[in-house]
Amino acid sequence: MCGWDIGQCTPEIAERVVRDAKAANVRVCAVWAGVPRPAxxxxxxxxxxxxxxxxxxxxxxxxxxxxxxxxxxWVHAPAIITHCGFIPENLTDPAYPGVVEAIREVALYCEQL
Incomplete structure (x- = not known):
């Protein structure tokens, strides 16, 4: 299972991951959270x-x-992993606040789960 295809992000596939992980005696530590293209x-x-x-x-x-x-x-993983992009290093870059706010939005969503 690869986290690029958001169509695979379903409860049915999650159930399969849980079942297969249990059968293989594997703990899922994180989910790769890919985002839609382009990339x-x-x-x-x-x-x-x-x-x-x-x-x-x-x-x-x-x-x-x-x-x-x-x-x-759903798969009992404590984390998601992604590439947030090339975050501007210069805090005065006009793009910086929007990127930080986007990351904050996702982090706050994760925190409430």
Whole structure:
């Protein structure tokens, strides 16, 4: 199971993961919470396509991360893992506050689960 396809984020698949993990005597420690494309895994396209940084994809990706957090609960995993993107290093960058707020929104959602 790979956390890129949000269509796999269902209670039925979670049940299968729990069953298979139990049969294999494996504890699920975290769920990879992938977000909808586009995504370029490099240093040229990555900063403008990955994670929660690109504003045009942010809302959809926040929703996806929340769904994966729900899935993590269903499979008894204590955490989700993702790539938040190339967060601006300069705190005065106009993009910085929106990215931090997006991460905060996902973190607060996870905290209440």
């Amino acid at each position: 370029e895994w490099n240093f040229t396209g990555g900063p403008v396509t990955l994670g929660l940084v690109p504003e045009e994809y942010r809302a959809e990706r926040i929703d996806a991360l929340k769904k994966w957090a729900d899935f993590a609960v």
